[in-house]
Amino acid sequence: MKLYSYFRSSASFRVRIALALKGLAYDYLAVHLLKDGGQQLAAEFKSLNSAGLVPVLDEDGAILTQSLAIIEYLDETRPQVPLLPSDAAGRARVRAIALAIACEIHPLNNLRVLNYLSKTLGISDEQKNAWYCHWVETGLATVESMLSDNVLTGTYCHGESPGLADICLIPQIFNAQRFKAKLDHVPTVMRIHEACMRLPAFADSAPLNQPDAE
């Protein structure tokens, strides 16, 4: 397998964790989102993924896009070390937590959106940082309430094994910390973050441990 990734992309980080949890080897192909006007927008990359987004997983020529779709595919085709619970209600809970991050927080704060705010709407850096922190802090408050008042939360988001929800949560915390978002209102989130970061699959997948890290 080949993974097209950018070290700082949190969607790429999610897939790296999933691959690591399952012990799957892959070739790392770096796509630099800032160099050359964005390598993800070059014709060569867009012929792989017309969306111009990382990550992309290439399995023997089969091109997979969208991090959550890739992770569900990996979980279906390599069921060892499952990333979703065995019961439908549990899967619904884990997917809802994952989507509360992947649909409600992350899309508002990715590079192309921040660029539109700066370049097209002309907002200041201060306003851009406030925008960033607003969506991270309110979004994580929601995730905190999904976790803190539910007996199914364990060492990880759902019980005693890390899975899809943790895979989405940890990259979001890295982003939050990079933008100096407030995190003291989400103690359960941070406890789970610390538990995950003690696992090599999470720590080794972190941005600064990638071949293209700067």
Added chain:
Amino acid sequence: MKLYSYFRSSASFRVRIALALKGLAYDYLAVHLLKDGGQQLAAEFKSLNSAGLVPVLDEDGAILTQSLAIIEYLDETRPQVPLLPSDAAGRARVRAIALAIACEIHPLNNLRVLNYLSKTLGISDEQKNAWYCHWVETGLATVESMLSDNVLTGTYCHGESPGLADICLIPQIFNAQRFKAKLDHVPTVMRIHEACMRLPAFADSAPLNQPDAE
């Protein structure tokens, strides 16, 4: 089952289509996103879903949130009329199309984001409409390319049965049309939209056919 829904919410619309395709009856509980300062933000509703978002599905007291998680749950627990293909690669493709809408288009254009742009950043209505159309038009162009150059696209997004990708696509087209976004660059998308709208499950689930329609 009870569905907490707002007629114009496209995430609610998605779940209504899924329920209709599977022939599942439900009680419709209207949550008005604009009245009373937003009924979704009232304590009563937030005790159900702390995110303050519709839809919510209540199945015998089990509370399910996030439209895609709800739909996957319905598909797992009521496998008749499947909404995902039977092969893992097909499921990955359908989920990627669904997520290209649910993660890349919809989150940028929902009510709370538009409110932030107007109220906190003070942008004009003209700028807000341009923002809206920018993300819909570029996002749908990506979806068009995922559909138009793939032999697996049929009458619907994936073959000859409507499924999760169509369920996400059609509400997004309703939104695009409401905001007068350009759609002439996405002919495959619009062909599929027309095919879906000929099906009662889609037509009956449309905003103006809901009990709380205005």
